[in-house]
Amino acid sequence: MIKTVTLNAAVDKTYYLDAFLPESVNRAAEVYAVPGGKGLNAARVVHALGGRTQATGIVGGSNGQFIRTGLDAAGIAHDFAETEGESRLCLNFISRETNASTEVLEPGPTIGEAELAQVALKVTDGLTDSDIVILSGSLPKGAPAETYGKLIALIRQSGARAFLDTSGAALVHGLEATPFFIKPNKDEAEALLGISVRDEHEVAATVRHWMAAGIACPIVTLGASGSIAGFGGTCYRVHAPRIEAVNTVGCGDSFVAGMAVAMRGGMPIREALRFATAVGAANALTRHAGEVYESDVLRLTEQVEVTELS
Numbered sequence: 001m002i003k004t005v006t007l008n009a010a011v012d013k014t015y016y017l018d019a020f021l022p023e024s025v026n027r028a029a030e031v032y033a034v035p036g037g038k039g040l041n042a043a044r045v046v047h048a049l050g051g052r053t054q055a056t057g058i059v060g061g062s063n064g065q066f067i068r069t070g071l072d073a074a075g076i077a078h079d080f081a082e083t084e085g086e087s088r089l090c091l092n093f094i095s096r097e098t099n100a101s102t103e104v105l106e107p108g109p110t111i112g113e114a115e116l117a118q119v120a121l122k123v124t125d126g127l128t129d130s131d132i133v134i135l136s137g138s139l140p141k142g143a144p145a146e147t148y149g150k151l152i153a154l155i156r157q158s159g160a161r162a163f164l165d166t167s168g169a170a171l172v173h174g175l176e177a178t179p180f181f182i183k184p185n186k187d188e189a190e191a192l193l194g195i196s197v198r199d200e201h202e203v204a205a206t207v208r209h210w211m212a213a214g215i216a217c218p219i220v221t222l223g224a225s226g227s228i229a230g231f232g233g234t235c236y237r238v239h240a241p242r243i244e245a246v247n248t249v250g251c252g253d254s255f256v257a258g259m260a261v262a263m264r265g266g267m268p269i270r271e272a273l274r275f276a277t278a279v280g281a282a283n284a285l286t287r288h289a290g291e292v293y294e295s296d297v298l299r300l301t302e303q304v305e306v307t308e309l310s
């Protein structure tokens with residue numbers, strides 16, 4: 001089982017416009033609304049890749065009901081803690097003229113200790129040492145910065161592997177619980193370590209630092225050019241395939257989902273990195289966040305290069 005935890009779940013609305021002009025009336029040519037938030041994007045991708053998944057986290061109000069209904073329609077199992085507030089909208093405006101994407105993310109509802117206690121029970125319910133739990137996205141208002149750290153400690157007690165995809169203070173405190181997998185980008189890595197990282201060798205040094213600290217699979221993402229990953233004491237340079245992106249929102253979430261599916265399936269690390277990188281790139285070829293086609297993944301996997309860094 002691959003569980004996903006989205007503590008600040010959203011309705012993701014994507015607007016395609018001929019052009020996106022600030023200080024003007026913009027009329028959308030196309031509008032899409034799907035259950036969103038990084039964890040739910042990851043759940044959709046795990047499901048699309050044939051993985052067994054369950055989405056949990058916190059939802060509320062009519063947007064929360066939309067999220068539940070949307071996951072039911074997609075055939076994705078879910079078990080959320082309910083909050084009184086309204087789950088947020090995350091808006092993405094895409095200009096057809098330039099393909100530029102502008103996101104506006106609402107803060108979402110303020111949650112309390114009761115919701116956090118409820119979601120902790122749902123996260124650990126039935127967990128075994130073969131399971132993976134993906135904890136993704138920003139923390140909602142009211143959730144202490146230590147929230148992910150506490151959940152990771154509970155996950156580790158069950159023997160399952162925790163994949164953490166967040167930023168800022170939530171990542172700093174989450175790291176203290178030694179998750180199995182992290183994927184900060186270069187800026188987040190610099191902020192975490194309080195250093196400036198000039199070249200790939202210095203990025204690799206940060207990956208080695210986190211492996212030495214007990215993170216089994218730390219990855220620093222480098223945007224369109226790929227990533228530098230660590231596993232089993234070895235560092236790898238991963239080169240992403242070149243693609244014509246349609247909508248890049250959700251690529252990071254899809255990459256995490258790909259890594260979880262690969263590692264849950266026992267794929268060797270080089271293959272897992274190629275597969276997950278292809279999944280992230282495949283997400284950019286579709287119009288919606290958290291949407292991939294297996295045919296794209298298979299084709300793109302052949303185009304991903306993984307080399308060992310000495």
Ligand code: TA6
Pocket residue numbers: 008010012036037038039041090105136137138249250251252253289
């Ligand atoms: O990564 C894309 C995305 O999941 C969007 O779909 C939107 O839901 C946003 O990120 C939420 O980000 P946050 O960090 O606030 O959880």
